Amino acid sequence: MAERTDWSQRLQNFDRRWIFVAMGLAIAVPLFYPLNLPVEPSAMVKSAYYTVESLKPGDRVLLSLDLDPASTPELEPYYRAVMLQLKRRRVRIVIATTWYAAPPLVERWIAETVEGRIIKPGDPSYQGVPDDPYERNEDFVWLGFREGREATINGMATDLRGTFDNQAANGIPLVQLDIMDGIRTLADFDLVVMVSAGFPGIKEYIQQAQGRGNVPMVGACTAVSTPEYTPYYSAGQLLGLVGGMSKAAEYEKLVGKIGTATAGTDVLNFGHMVVIGAIVFGNFIYFTGRRRRRRS
Amino acid sequence: MRTTLPLLLGFIAGVFAFGELYIPAPEYRVVFEHLRDFAQILASAAFILGGINVVQVNYPKIRRREEDWPYKVVMLASALIMGLSGVRWHAVGGERESGRVLVSGTAAAAVPARLRVQAADRDALVVIDGGLPLRAWHDGEPGAIERAPGSQPLELDLAAGEHTIAVSKPVNGYASYKTTLVVGTSLAEPTSAAATRVAPGQLATVEADLVMYWGAQSPNLGRVFTWLYDHVFFPCNATMFALLAFFIASAAFRAFRARNAESALLLGAAILVMIGLVPIGRALSPVFPEIEEWIMDVLNTTGRRAIMMGAALGAIATGLRVILGIERSHLGAE
Numbered sequence: 184m185a186e187r188t189d190w191s192q193r194l195q196n197f198d199r200r201w202i203f204v205a206m207g208l209a210i211a212v213p214l215f216y217p218l219n220l221p222v223e224p225s226a227m228v229k230s231a232y233y234t235v236e237s238l239k240p241g242d243r244v245l246l247s248l249d250l251d252p253a254s255t256p257e258l259e260p261y262y263r264a265v266m267l268q269l270k271r272r273r274v275r276i277v278i279a280t281t282w283y284a285a286p287p288l289v290e291r292w293i294a295e296t297v298e299g300r301i302i303k304p305g306d307p308s309y310q311g312v313p314d315d316p317y318e319r320n321e322d323f324v325w326l327g328f329r330e331g332r333e334a335t336i337n338g339m340a341t342d343l344r345g346t347f348d349n350q351a352a353n354g355i356p357l358v359q360l361d362i363m364d365g366i367r368t369l370a371d372f373d374l375v376v377m378v379s380a381g382f383p384g385i386k387e388y389i390q391q392a393q394g395r396g397n398v399p400m401v402g403a404c405t406a407v408s409t410p411e412y413t414p415y416y417s418a419g420q421l422l423g424l425v426g427g428m429s430k431a432a433e434y435e436k437l438v439g440k441i442g443t444a445t446a447g448t449d450v451l452n453f454g455h456m457v458v459i460g461a462i463v464f465g466n467f468i469y470f471t472g473r474r475r476r477r478r479s
Numbered sequence: 480m481r482t483t484l485p486l487l488l489g490f491i492a493g494v495f496a497f498g499e500l501y502i503p504a505p506e507y508r509v510v511f512e513h514l515r516d517f518a519q520i521l522a523s524a525a526f527i528l529g530g531i532n533v534v535q536v537n538y539p540k541i542r543r544r545e546e547d548w549p550y551k552v553v554m555l556a557s558a559l560i561m562g563l564s565g566v567r568w569h570a571v572g573g574e575r576e577s578g579r580v581l582v583s584g585t586a587a588a589a590v591p592a593r594l595r596v597q598a599a600d601r602d603a604l605v606v607i608d609g610g611l612p613l614r615a616w617h618d619g620e621p622g623a624i625e626r627a628p629g630s631q632p633l634e635l636d637l638a639a640g641e642h643t644i645a646v647s648k649p650v651n652g653y654a655s656y657k658t659t660l661v662v663g664t665s666l667a668e669p670t671s672a673a674a675t676r677v678a679p680g681q682l683a684t685v686e687a688d689l690v691m692y693w694g695a696q697s698p699n700l701g702r703v704f705t706w707l708y709d710h711v712f713f714p715c716n717a718t719m720f721a722l723l724a725f726f727i728a729s730a731a732f733r734a735f736r737a738r739n740a741e742s743a744l745l746l747g748a749a750i751l752v753m754i755g756l757v758p759i760g761r762a763l764s765p766v767f768p769e770i771e772e773w774i775m776d777v778l779n780t781t782g783r784r785a786i787m788m789g790a791a792l793g794a795i796a797t798g799l800r801v802i803l804g805i806e807r808s809h810l811g812a813e
Binding site (some may be wrong): 199202203205206207218221222223225226250251253254255256286288289290291311321325327329330331332334335336337341342345346348352353371405409410411413414417428429448451454455456457458459461462463465466469478 | 500508511512515518519522523526678695697698700704705706709712713714716717719721723724725727728729732733734735736737746748750752754756757758759760762768772775776779780783784789
């Protein structure tokens with residue numbers, strides 16, 4: 184009996200640094216020894232994919248990249264997958280951001296994935312339509328960043344050109360660009376794709392623009408924001424939602440190019456198990472302690 | 480008057496913004512767009528105010544050597560360095576050219592024209608007529624750009640015709656220098672007005688001293704700003720976010736306790752959602768993803784909608800109180 188008391192007493196002083204060790208291992212080990220469990224696309228992800236897939240060559244899409252470096256592990260895989268899909272469909276893309284920390288990151292992504300190739304020629308892991316580079320100001324235009332949060336999005340919904348001072352980020356007047364012909368507001372786009380890490384983002388686009396012009400929208404967000412945006416998907420205001428890394432892995436599967444989200448999902452498998460284990464273990468300690476206190 | 484005027488302005492602006500949704504007149508929209516521009520300007524000006532506030536709050540603490548003052552020094556120094564790197568210093572006093580072409584020697588029809596690149600930057604790359612890049616300074620093989628730069632300047636023969644020469648750095652944040660050379664004397668007008676004519680037998684020397692950009696303005700992001708963003712801001716930002724995994728695991732262990740029926744329900748739902756979200760849940764049983772979807776689509780959506788509608792009604796009520804002047808806390812009133 185004394186032994187059992189010692190054991191439960193020792194549990195009360197469990198060093199939580201062991202939890203950190205377990206989480207560290209859960210993150211590191213799957214990167215070297217992946218489980219490669221099958222990924223099954225969910226309804227929201229399929230809906231986002233087929234909405235983009237229904238675009239025709241020459242259609243115009245606004246891609247709003249509202250994020251910062253912290254959220255790239257969760258959002259960059261979706262960005263790369265959807266960019267590949269947009270380029271395959273030869274859709275023309277207008278890129279903008281409402282986050283001040285985004286422009287250097289977006290400029291790099293544009294150089295790597297829009298002006299460059301996401302799929303290198305001869306990549307054996309990819310069987311789809313070739314990924315050809317896009318020409319700046321012809322196939323895509325980068326509008327840059329504007330401060331003002333909801334006011335900026337509201338401006339895009341009513342006067343997109345004026346909001347960006349009638350010029351692209353490199354100073355070329357928008358009136359000179361064929362890609363901007365007939366584009367006055369967000370409602371003139373065939374689709375708005377939002378890659379959003381928080382405020383301002385999906386919610387503000389829906390509040391300021393979707394209802395005003397019935398703008399078709401799909402979005403990707405961090406996993407923690409997914410519950411907040413799910414009602415918009417249920418209401419039909421969002422045509423698809425890709426929430427977090429695990430859903431980005433599902434999107435990668437649909438696009439046919441396995442990327443970092445699929446590798447990251449293995450980490451999530453173990454990470455979630457560690458958190459569940461921590462909850463169960465914490466409660467076990469709590470109940471043994473409570474029982475001991477009641478007895479004494 | 481001190482409160483009446485702001486209240487009146489608030490009333491007019493509020494009613495005007497509200498009316499924009501219902502009055503489609505173009506004149507109305509023009510005025511509204513001006514108001515929205517004011518909002519954007521105010522939001523941008525808040526950055527300046529924020530910068531001043533950071534100094535006002537932290538500088539006295541540093542002077543008084545209060546607790547953790549060295550961190551405040553680091554913060555202010557970082558803000559200052561990032562701010563200074565965002566200024567376009569290279570353009571102060573006018574932007575300078577990144578290169579020029581000098582033609583020397585006498586024309587000789589039997590001898591080909593030559594090109595020599597004299598780049599101030601050892602790692603500069605040269606692209607001729609859109610071909611593969613060559614090293615401006617090489618060790619005998621200009622095409623081997625994977626090797627370190629050598630000590631020989633790039634020098635080669637130029638055939639008759641028009642040639643484009645581009646000198647650039649292999650890293651971002653520098654200007655590139657482009658020029659057009661027209662070799663031969665009996666050719667048609669060059670396509671570029673700024674082209675330089677080179678006769679056979681002459682030597683065209685392209686001198687390049689590529690300007691290093693400063694500032695944070697697209698598309699020529701400054702070298703220092705880009706470096707700080709890529710090598711300081713990006714990893715620090717990502718690290719802070721990555722630490723959340725450990726904090727969540729620790730919080731799950733210490734705080735998620737089934738103390739009563741409600742918290743037990745919450746814990747159960749959280750565990751089911753976490754299992755159902757990842758492929759291992761489906762591998763354990765196909766029921767887990769279905770339960771997760773049901774919890775998210777039915778329970779979460781219902782609860783969220785109720786919260787959103789409540790918050791929206793609250794926002795409408797607060798908006799009306801501000802417009803009608805009942806709510807005055809934003810004017811400093813109790």
